[in-house]
Amino acid sequence: MKKFTLVSLGIAVACWLVAGISLAIFGEKGFEDLSQEIVGRKLIEFQTKAEDIEADQIKNVEELEVIFPQATIEILPSDDEGFHVQYPGTDKEALHGRIDGKRIRYDLARYYEGTESKIVVRLFNGNGFIHLGDSGSSKLTFRIPKNIKKIKARSETGDLKIDSINAAQVKFESTSGSMKIRRMNLSKLEASTTSGDLRFQGYTQNADLKTISGEVKVHSENKSPTMVLATTSGDVNVDFEEEPNVKFSYETTSGELTLKADSDLKEIKRKDMVKLGPAEGDVKVKTVSGDIRVRTLTSF
Amino acid sequence: MNKTQFIEQLRKALSGIPQVEIDDIIRDQEEIIRDALAAGRTEESIITSLGNPTELARNLKAEFKIEKAQDEIKLGAKVKAMFGAVGAVLVLAPFNLIFVLGPMMAMFGILLGGWATAVAITVVCFTVALAFFFFTIVMPTGALGWVGIGFGFLGVMFLGLAGLGVMYMVSMMVAQLILRYLKWNLNFVKRQAGAV
Numbered sequence: 001m002k003k004f005t006l007v008s009l010g011i012a013v014a015c016w017l018v019a020g021i022s023l024a025i026f027g028e029k030g031f032e033d034l035s036q037e038i039v040g041r042k043l044i045e046f047q048t049k050a051e052d053i054e055a056d057q058i059k060n061v062e063e064l065e066v067i068f069p070q071a072t073i074e075i076l077p078s079d080d081e082g083f084h085v086q087y088p089g090t091d092k093e094a095l096h097g098r099i100d101g102k103r104i105r106y107d108l109a110r111y112y113e114g115t116e117s118k119i120v121v122r123l124f125n126g127n128g129f130i131h132l133g134d135s136g137s138s139k140l141t142f143r144i145p146k147n148i149k150k151i152k153a154r155s156e157t158g159d160l161k162i163d164s165i166n167a168a169q170v171k172f173e174s175t176s177g178s179m180k181i182r183r184m185n186l187s188k189l190e191a192s193t194t195s196g197d198l199r200f201q202g203y204t205q206n207a208d209l210k211t212i213s214g215e216v217k218v219h220s221e222n223k224s225p226t227m228v229l230a231t232t233s234g235d236v237n238v239d240f241e242e243e244p245n246v247k248f249s250y251e252t253t254s255g256e257l258t259l260k261a262d263s264d265l266k267e268i269k270r271k272d273m274v275k276l277g278p279a280e281g282d283v284k285v286k287t288v289s290g291d292i293r294v295r296t297l298t299s300f
Numbered sequence: 301m302n303k304t305q306f307i308e309q310l311r312k313a314l315s316g317i318p319q320v321e322i323d324d325i326i327r328d329q330e331e332i333i334r335d336a337l338a339a340g341r342t343e344e345s346i347i348t349s350l351g352n353p354t355e356l357a358r359n360l361k362a363e364f365k366i367e368k369a370q371d372e373i374k375l376g377a378k379v380k381a382m383f384g385a386v387g388a389v390l391v392l393a394p395f396n397l398i399f400v401l402g403p404m405m406a407m408f409g410i411l412l413g414g415w416a417t418a419v420a421i422t423v424v425c426f427t428v429a430l431a432f433f434f435f436t437i438v439m440p441t442g443a444l445g446w447v448g449i450g451f452g453f454l455g456v457m458f459l460g461l462a463g464l465g466v467m468y469m470v471s472m473m474v475a476q477l478i479l480r481y482l483k484w485n486l487n488f489v490k491r492q493a494g495a496v
Contacts, residue, residue, distance in 0.1 A: 005465030008458045015455030022448030030445050 048086060055081035055145060063150040064142065066160075071140055073153060075162045078143040086141040159196070172198075178214065197234070215290075220244075224281030235290045238283065239297050246281035249273040253288045260295040303333055306347050313357030317364050325360055362388035362486050370479050375468055378475050389482050392489045400485060407474055414467050422460030429453035 061083070066073050071087075078084060149168045153160045155177040162170065164183040171190045172179045178196035181189070186204040198209045201219040207227040209216050215234045218227065224245040229236050235255070250257065251271040259274065285292050301309075307326060314322045329350070336346045350356060365388045369381035386404060390396050432450035436443040 001465050001468045005462045005469070008462035008465060012455045012458035012462060015451045015458060019448045019450075019452035019455060022444050022451065026442070026444040026448055030442060 051085045051087075053083040058083040058145055059147055061148055063152065064144055064148050065152040065154075066140075066142075067154045070155070070157050072159045072161065073155070074139060074141045075151060075160075075165055076141065076143050077164055077166065078145045081145040081147075082143075083145060083148075084143040086143075087139075222281070223277075225283065226281055227283045228286075229284070230286045231290050232287065233289045234287070236285050236287055236292045238285065238294045240295070241297055243277055243296050244281070244283070244294075245277035245279065246283045247273060247279040248276050248283050248285075248294065250285040250292055250294075252286070252290070252292055255287050255289055256291040258291070258293040258295070301347055303343055303347060306350065306353055309353035310357055313354045314361065317361055321364055325364075358388070358392060359486065359490060362392060363483075366479055366482050366486065370476065375472055375475070378472065382475050382479060385479065385482055389485055389489075392486065393492070396485065396489075400482065403481075404478060407478065411467070411471055411474060414470065415464075418460050418463035418467050420460075421463065422457050425453045425457035425460060429457060 059081075064075070144165065146166045149166075150171075151162065151165070151167050151169070152171045153173075155174045157176045158174070159178045159180070160172050160174070161179075162181045162184060167184070168186060169188045170181060170184070170186060172192070174193040174196050176195045177193060178198070179191050179193070180197075180199045182201045184200075184202035184204070186202065187206065189200060189204045189207040189209070191198045191200075191208070192210040193214055194211070195213045196211065197214040197217070198211055199215075199217045200207065200209070203221040204225055204227075205222065207218065207225060207229070209218070209228070210230045211234055212232045213234050214231065216229045216231055216236045218229065218237070219239045219241070220227075221241050223240055223242040227238075229238065248259075249272070250259075253270070283294075285294070307330065310329060311322060311326055314325060332350070333343070333346050337343065362385065365381065365385040369378055369385045372378035372381050386400060389400055429450045432446045432453065435446040436450075439446070
């Protein structure tokens with residue numbers, strides 16, 4: 001039995017030697033690659049890829065619809081009337097468009113939709129779909145021509161940023177993503193999110209912005225818009241570039257109210273309607289515990 | 301009681317041990333009686349000094365069983381014989397329930413724990429090592445890593461096997477110690493009974 005014990009010990013030491021050598025060769029990099037594979041995300045080198053559609057192929061398109069789970073979507077004006085999208089991608093996966101008569105379709109595995117007048121881009125993470133880098137850092141940049149007048153965006157946690165687009169209507173729905181729209185001239189703006197912030201700077205005739213715990217911030221160049229701004233626990237800030245010409249209705253249960261318009265401080269109640277100027281527009285603000293601030297920038 | 305009756309009763313009381321051993325013991329007792337008679341003692345006094353044949357048989361049986369257990373080479377047989385010896389010693393005196401059974405149960409418990417640990421380490425590490433070697437097929441990216449970890453666990457498995465070897469040797473040692481203790485206990489009981 002002594003012999004058996006000693007032989008077993010000897011084999012144990014030999015096994016540990018083999019283990020040590022194997023792990024030393026495998027190294028830290030090996031463990032990093034392995035853990036990435038186990039977690040399901042490969043260490044992928046992403047490049048900036050682009051997809052371009054010529055102007056004459058896109059001229060009939062009027063609507064852009066983007067459905068994305070987590071990436072940040074940025075929409076900017078195109079320089080050349082063509083349709084361009086830039087995104088982090090790999091050699092294996094790519095966004096690619098298919099042109100079929102009047103229909104333009106972005107094909108991502110089996111999931112796509114297309115109509116005669118709109119592009120729908122669906123973006124997913126996981127096998128079989130496009131990898132857009134780290135879900136926390138991936139960003140798609142669209143440069144769209146003037147003929148696209150309607151933008152619809154839907155996300156789970158992704159943010160939407162639009163700057164200086166000639167669109168007329170924007171609709172955004174998200175769970176926790178935020179929206180930031182600047183320098184736009186819209187006829188209609190609709191946005192709803194649960195915990196994201198909603199920010200708009202520009203001219204809009206009609207705005208319906210709703211969030212539960214996020215913030216609503218509007219910088220309106222239109223002095224008589226029709227707006228409904230609602231939040232449960234977030235704050236609502238409305239800044240007018242000129243003296244507002246609206247019927248202003250507000251309601252808050254426990255938030256603070258600051259109303260500075262016509263250079264006059266008005267008496268504050270929990271729920272009230274105030275006429276500012278001839279009151280051609282209609283602004284309704286509602287929050288439960290958030291603060292409301294309405295002001296005219298020229299009054300400072 | 302005369303010599304013939306004494307030997308008859310002793311032979312009966314010795315049943316349970318091999319016949320060869322019984323014959324040896326009877327021969328020894330007859331020699332003791334013969335030597336004492338030759339020295340001039342009466343048969344009656346010799347028989348009286350030898351004591352109750354049933355009690356004498358119990359002591360002799362216990363002694364035989366202890367020696368038999370000590371002679372065993374393999375652990376399994378030794379332990380089996382040791383339990384036989386313990387049983388024979390326990391009936392000699394009531395206090396042996398505490399002084400023999402108590403320490404024995406304690407040692408047995410400790411040894412069992414040691415065996416269980418060594419077996420568990422061996423079995424678990426073998427299974428885990430196999431699993432890691434299997435990963436080299438399922439997830440070849442980390443093949444070298446899996447092999448390294450697998451060999452690590454294999455090493456611990458062999459350590460467990462070495463532990464089993466150590467437990468074997470320790471168990472043999474403990475069994476020998478217990479048998480020595482039983483022998484001492486037997487002599488103590490004999491002295492108390494005035495049989496020596």
